[in-house]
Amino acid sequence: MLVVMKNSATPAQVDRVVETIEEMGYEAQPIPGRQRTAVGLIGNDGQVESARLAGLGGVLEIIPVTQPYKQVSREWRPEPTVIELDNGTRIGGRELVVMAGPCSVESETQITDVAVRLRDTGATILRGGAFKPRTSPYSFHGLGVEGLRLLARAREETGLAVVTEALEPDSVELVAEYADIVQIGARNMQNYPLLRRAGRCGRPILLKRGMAATIDELLLAAEYLLAEGNRNVILCERGVRGFDSHTRNLLDLSAIPVVKSLSHLPIIADPSHGTGVRAKVTPMARAAVAAGADGLMVEVHPEPERALSDGAQSLYPEQFRELMAQIRVIARAIDRDFVPGLERRSEKVG
Amino acid sequence: MLVVMKNSATPAQVDRVVETIEEMGYEAQPIPGRQRTAVGLIGNDGQVESARLAGLGGVLEIIPVTQPYKQVSREWRPEPTVIELDNGTRIGGRELVVMAGPCSVESETQITDVAVRLRDTGATILRGGAFKPRTSPYSFHGLGVEGLRLLARAREETGLAVVTEALEPDSVELVAEYADIVQIGARNMQNYPLLRRAGRCGRPILLKRGMAATIDELLLAAEYLLAEGNRNVILCERGVRGFDSHTRNLLDLSAIPVVKSLSHLPIIADPSHGTGVRAKVTPMARAAVAAGADGLMVEVHPEPERALSDGAQSLYPEQFRELMAQIRVIARAIDRDFVPGLERRSEKVG
Amino acid sequence: MLVVMKNSATPAQVDRVVETIEEMGYEAQPIPGRQRTAVGLIGNDGQVESARLAGLGGVLEIIPVTQPYKQVSREWRPEPTVIELDNGTRIGGRELVVMAGPCSVESETQITDVAVRLRDTGATILRGGAFKPRTSPYSFHGLGVEGLRLLARAREETGLAVVTEALEPDSVELVAEYADIVQIGARNMQNYPLLRRAGRCGRPILLKRGMAATIDELLLAAEYLLAEGNRNVILCERGVRGFDSHTRNLLDLSAIPVVKSLSHLPIIADPSHGTGVRAKVTPMARAAVAAGADGLMVEVHPEPERALSDGAQSLYPEQFRELMAQIRVIARAIDRDFVPGLERRSEKVG
């Protein structure tokens, strides 16, 4: 950490900074410059309360040099984290992974039918909301526990693994009982009690980036999970708040190579929420894979125009099939594998 | 709600939109135009799943005409909501209200000493975090229940009301037991289980705007509280995510007149989190009052350079005193009252 | 255009809106709703001064239904615009196009050497700044006319077409004399005198999206060019202002499918300025192609660490070669052609 002084700072002010750093238990190293002095803080363990220094007289600004996160960083663990699910799906390795399904679980027929079609076209993980966070209190909020049960039944039927969202600390264990991956949604990225509980639930966690979260904040949210002992964390870029109204959010694909360089955790993209518009989902899904994502989360609904939520951004099953074919080619361009689910199964059988 | 068709939309596509609207239980009214047709949806009760229409063939875009919120809107209730606390403080009326105190409760001496000084200079509500949401898992997270007790003791000592944050559904009742106002922080603005519980806790709620929340989303979050029967809601602008690094956030003061025109709920501003820099707090606090805010939430710490959190944005008590004097004059310019706490007390006594 | 009234609007206020619309020469159609009345404006020719209506009593908001642009829109011209350059390069058709080169032209050796390598690896258009817009007045501002001459010489040498930026109206003709494509930079997207002059210069124009420009504003800027009679316009996404500091800008790839659905003009992406970081250029270049871009503009420098500008985002020639190979595969996935430059030439020769 570097404490940059104003060029008008007095020697006494510089001394005060040095003393404060030492009071805090670190070492201080003044660095005189042509225009101004800076004071280096040596020995930063990630717990320095920089605001304390920022408020001292003569201080122009505080520049963090040490990264604020630890266990999530690639400097902590150079090799990529690979997460393996019960159904054999591996996330973070050479293979691309596709999670797909409707926004909400609506009925047994809906979820099982779509699951069968998804398995047959390339997904290995089924998504579907049982507990839905909705902007308006008057919207449909999901089937709750019944939704979890239907997801589990679809898993039995198809062999797909299940990812679904937990909305509050008290229901994390419940969700973890039914799901293979517990999702923490974008609105809850900094819901720390939820993160702590998720960190202790024993299941892999899919952590979505908040709408205004910097990459560092996303990594720090993941750090909460790792700090509780859960190393199986998958990050997900799903769009940040933008200023153009042609899409619902602004899918920030540059987050993918940035996360890859900073962290060992896998990262996938959600082009459905990231754009909010069906016709943009396929191009942005392809782009995410080309940018290096470890996988995709895509909304697919057998009859989008009758969906109880997010119909406008759900692909038709035929569109999803076409997307899978395109991704297969792109995977080759970047030296990744993508064997759609069914084929892999046949291969295993064979 | 208006469904705008592409100019290439076929009559059959327009018919399909009309049918879908009728299937959903509303009335449809086609409006032919020079370039394109639009279809009005009449009878919108705020529960229309617009995504269902957005995904139909030939649809260019969906334009909401009805506001998505109800009970929070000024059209629902034209006169302003005024909230009265046990210590006589009124929020949302002619009088400006000032909530002040340290970021975190740190010790009995710290909180009581600062409370006395604040009461003597103008605040009538004491702020102080007992449960602190922190970006890093390794930072100080507050004293917890002990912090709540210290706040209650400072209230006994000074007569100030207390506002403090609840972080999770299960602790809302606990916080409500000690606090006069329960705060929902910016990171939790869309934490719906927390909102629902807060809506049933029987205390006024201070709801902070999320960092990427639109005004409509803020009002919809408040709608969750009102939908649970809690009408005593205070909104708070505390800065949105901006792109300039000279301040921590971008304090969006235009939210104040916008909220005032859309809703009957009081709105205050938090220039401490809104700027993150001590020297900018006073000018932005003045500006918030001049923009029409019903009050302020300001961090004040007796020794900011020793604060366990947010020291860099905390005012010194002397700076706070000066700010109160300036606000008193500004209040006059906009026909509001501001009688700093102590004086009011003397007046009551006399 | 729809004028939405407040629910408290009086019949007299609705009448005043109707009268004003008629005074402005359009037809008005009131649309009564359950909560509020709206008034449709029929016959919008794209010149309605909506602000005049927005300011009337009782008006809640104005909703544009007609798109504000004309000649650039896909509704005006359904088939895609394809631009053909003297060296045979076609932009906007099935073939992907790659523009590459250093940020600035620095010397004859630098530009000619790099041009030869680029031609041999896949580019058909050479980029290089002769007039450089720089944030600081004290930075290197380009070689000026001498830079144009060196570009022309590199073209003679290699057969590559040349794209370079014009900074002011008076130099548009000069730049057009040397360049095959005249670039309008992001900072000048709304420099209307420059646009008007560019619209009359007789050369194709590469128009970069401004850092805070919506897609509609980008298309309206292009409309200035078409309104002057120049139909050969190439749009370019090069990153908008974001809030994360790990990249210089936020490359908004969703702009690509959005522009494709709204306009017939070709659109390319510039991942070099879009990220500002060399290691992110290749993944984002691939992503842009996968998202449907008609091509790329990429900075390549033989010795980035000695570049006079933008060295940190310039690819090494070897990295560029590898990128070209990857794009070739991705092109296949989306049914586009990409035959790197040299091969095409051999094929022609052969």
Add this chain to the structure above:
Amino acid sequence: MLVVMKNSATPAQVDRVVETIEEMGYEAQPIPGRQRTAVGLIGNDGQVESARLAGLGGVLEIIPVTQPYKQVSREWRPEPTVIELDNGTRIGGRELVVMAGPCSVESETQITDVAVRLRDTGATILRGGAFKPRTSPYSFHGLGVEGLRLLARAREETGLAVVTEALEPDSVELVAEYADIVQIGARNMQNYPLLRRAGRCGRPILLKRGMAATIDELLLAAEYLLAEGNRNVILCERGVRGFDSHTRNLLDLSAIPVVKSLSHLPIIADPSHGTGVRAKVTPMARAAVAAGADGLMVEVHPEPERALSDGAQSLYPEQFRELMAQIRVIARAIDRDFVPGLERRSEKVG
């Protein structure tokens, strides 16, 4: 400037950074830390091409310590710049200044009538567009030179000074002939040829912040003017691109105290463009003054509903009069003077 190395950087990579810094003509000072090494660059004269260092192997990031601007900075000149116009108006001193008038000059009656009313209520500078930058090529673009003549005539009539915009380098001198202050609009903040010409025109310049410009970029744009010898520069905050649709832009009032701490130049606010909505102009104008702005630029139109541009954000003359009265009180709260125009004149006469 600080070059922060990755913790995996090799000694050879650190050496390469040191050598490169020395090659560039500066001094290098390695600073070993617990997690990583950093290398300080000593002797930065503001012309370091940091990208060259950012691209070297093993470099994590470049941290600027020296500010990139010089002559505009408060460290260069500690006392505030005060600009005095021919009619006695002083900008940047204790007195607040108000520039007001219609968006566009439309006719002699319109501009003279409004000028008389403005002078009588507090403005000392008349604004009015003769050359108008408009997002659409089909909108009204101003009366041109005729507009300039009408402004000059209004000045003769009223004694108000005149501020109006120049859109292109070639017309700067023409505008400077008629105007007391030449305005550079937000869209042209980084139009460097225009800035250079404006820097040499001999008139004070009003420089508006671009919609996505950081404060540092605004100051660097001003640096272009000072670098040409023009020290009479007034900055103007007029709203940045935000994500909420209830206002046209997001007026960033925190820019005011930030600029005040970094620069000696005066800064005013434009709440008309900053909000785009008449009802928000008055509260935000008051807020700007309370935040410490040196003045305001406000659109006032005698008949906003008939304005040829920006009618929705123009105040009625009566609203302007009321605003002036409120500002007078706020000025007192912050120890500034505001004697509306007419009174000052009477005082001079008396």
